[in-house]
Amino acid sequence: xxxxxxxxxxxVLTGVGGAIAIAATPLxxxxxxxxxDRARRELFGDRLIQEGRVTVKLPPIAENGFSVxxxxxxxxxxxxxxxxxRVAILSPRNPLPNIAQFHFTPQSGKAxxxxxxxxxxxxxxxxxxxxxxxxxxxxxxxxxVTLAACVVL
Amino acid sequence: MIRASLLxxxxxxSACQEAAQPSQQSALTIExxxxxxxxxxxxxxxxxxxxxxxxxxxxxxxxxxxxxSTIAGEASCASCHExxxxxxxxxxxxxxxxxxxxxxxEGRINQCRTQHQSLDALAxxxxxxxxxxxxxxxxxxGLPANVDISGPAEAAYQxxxxxxxxxxxxxxxxxxxxxxxxxxKQLRGDTISQGHxxxxxxxxxxxxxxxxxxxxxxxCDTGVRAxxxxxxxxxxxxxxxxxxxxxxxxxxESPAVRR
Amino acid sequence: MASIRLAVPKTAQSGDIIEIKALIQHxxxxxxxxxxxxxxxxxxxxxxxxxxxxxxxxxxxxxxxAIAANPLLTFHMRAEKSGRLLFEWTDxxxxxxxDSADLEVI
Numbered sequence: 473x474x475x476x477x478x479x480x481x482x483x484v485l486t487g488v489g490g491a492i493a494i495a496a497t498p499l500x501x502x503x504x505x506x507x508x509d510r511a512r513r514e515l516f517g518d519r520l521i522q523e524g525r526v527t528v529k530l531p532p533i534a535e536n537g538f539s540v541x542x543x544x545x546x547x548x549x550x551x552x553x554x555x556x557x558r559v560a561i562l563s564p565r566n567p568l569p570n571i572a573q574f575h576f577t578p579q580s581g582k583a584x585x586x587x588x589x590x591x592x593x594x595x596x597x598x599x600x601x602x603x604x605x606x607x608x609x610x611x612x613x614x615x616x617v618t619l620a621a622c623v624v625l
Numbered sequence: 626m627i628r629a630s631l632l633x634x635x636x637x638x639s640a641c642q643e644a645a646q647p648s649q650q651s652a653l654t655i656e657x658x659x660x661x662x663x664x665x666x667x668x669x670x671x672x673x674x675x676x677x678x679x680x681x682x683x684x685x686x687x688x689x690x691x692x693x694s695t696i697a698g699e700a701s702c703a704s705c706h707e708x709x710x711x712x713x714x715x716x717x718x719x720x721x722x723x724x725x726x727x728x729x730x731e732g733r734i735n736q737c738r739t740q741h742q743s744l745d746a747l748a749x750x751x752x753x754x755x756x757x758x759x760x761x762x763x764x765x766x767g768l769p770a771n772v773d774i775s776g777p778a779e780a781a782y783q784x785x786x787x788x789x790x791x792x793x794x795x796x797x798x799x800x801x802x803x804x805x806x807x808x809x810k811q812l813r814g815d816t817i818s819q820g821h822x823x824x825x826x827x828x829x830x831x832x833x834x835x836x837x838x839x840x841x842x843x844x845c846d847t848g849v850r851a852x853x854x855x856x857x858x859x860x861x862x863x864x865x866x867x868x869x870x871x872x873x874x875x876x877x878e879s880p881a882v883r884r
Numbered sequence: 885m886a887s888i889r890l891a892v893p894k895t896a897q898s899g900d901i902i903e904i905k906a907l908i909q910h911x912x913x914x915x916x917x918x919x920x921x922x923x924x925x926x927x928x929x930x931x932x933x934x935x936x937x938x939x940x941x942x943x944x945x946x947x948x949x950a951i952a953a954n955p956l957l958t959f960h961m962r963a964e965k966s967g968r969l970l971f972e973w974t975d976x977x978x979x980x981x982x983d984s985a986d987l988e989v990i
Binding site: 538539540550563566567568570571572573574575576577578579580581582584585586587588589590591 | 902916937941943945946950952957959
């Protein structure tokens with residue numbers, strides 16, 4: 473017999489189980505290396521990507537994943553017949569593999585860009601650059617993202 | 626998982642208290658006082674020091690506009706405070722002479738609005754109040770806190786001190802336990818700071834926004850699993866006064882960048 | 885209303901590569917966070933930034949939710965003549981914010 477106002481054992485167990493299930497489920501399914509590869513194929517197709525010419529700079533340790541300084545530079549003279557068209561920034565561990573895409577022109581003068589990004593955990597950020605001749609180059613860097621002492625969200 | 630490991634860490638600190646290490650101290654000495662800035666990584670320090678990219682300056686800019694602007698035909702802040710408010714924020718919280726009430730800068734701004742400008746008080750953490758507070762605090766950048774804790778402020782200072790010393794929340798920790806007795810130690814990825822308020826209003830990376838010192842105090846209370854006080858509660862203003870006096874000459878850094 | 889901060893040198897020599905910085909106040913709500921009642925906070929982000937000089941695009945960026953709140957961009961331009969730089973941010977709903985800065989080439 474159920475007393476009004478009191479929870480029976482089943483209700484309590486379902487409630488507790490549900491709460492645990494919610495607490496244990498990270499909201500987004502996090503991306504993986506396969507997701508990064510897929511995102512890269514969507515941007516650049518199956519063309520060959522060579523390592524080099526692209527330098528990714530991140531701090532060795534990021535004290536908060538909400539705002540990590542990122543600097544990407546690509547070796548290029550940035551003149552009308554030899555320049556960087558675009559650079560894609562990709563993550564193997566964020567909820568989404570795409571972070572940003574930067575579009576340059578010969579008037580950019582140099583292919584260097586800096587911004588601040590979100591990183592959900594320690595990972596290697598990859599940058600892929602497409603030159604005006606269609607060739608693709610990449611570089612990457614890993615950063616350790618630490619966990620804050622008192623997480624209050 | 627994150628919650629669980631946090632619990633463990635904080636219990637570890639609680640356990641430290643029981644062990645009563647002889648080196649633990651009950652007050653900070655002048656020589657060891659350090660701003661929260663010194664606990665940041667070089668990259669975060671550089672962001673605070675950048676006169677362009679410090680994101681807190683977005684609020685300072687907005688505050689400068691609001692300070693000059695006329696709202697609903699009422700006098701602007703600048704029409705009374707023509708010379709600006711250099712050094713003024715450093716003296717807050719301060720006892721209001723007419724009412725005898727301890728006011729922080731947010732309270733003083735709202736008093737101006739309601740008594741002299743016939744405007745509504747601004748809510749805590751509203752963009753406008755944060756902007757005005759940051760703009761006025763920024764005019765005391767580099768100066769040490771210069772609060773009066775004598776006379777009518779003495780009782781408020783004592784209440785703030787008591788709040789800081791009192792165990793609270795499910796973790797049964799006082800502010801003192803982390804920020805006076807265990808600063809410099811690791812708590813997960815963080816180094817525990819001395820808990821000074823000299824950078825506030827500050828841009829916290831965790832908030833991804835500028836926020837008031839009271840928002841920070843609420844986070845600390847929540848962190849030890851205590852019920853935080855409402856924004857603007859007089860008990861938090863007492864704590865603000867105690868913190869300003871406790872920081873013993875540290876330069877004000879608002880808008881600072883903090884974790 | 886979004887606050888914008890621009891850092892553009894007032895003058896440059898012809899042929900100089902100048903550094904440009906642009907900062908805008910925006911929460912860049914990722915769509916992956918939950919509120920205090922467990923509800924998902926809807927995504928609200930800037931998706932596009934463009935910088936042009938006298939009508940010619942210099943630099944552009946596409947943003948995803950992993951760009952930090954209050955987006956900051958540092959990029960460059962080869963200065964060849966005097967003129968006006970235009971900066972434009974567009975959010976996911978098509979709302980735009982604009983600002984400009986003048987450059988004198990001497």
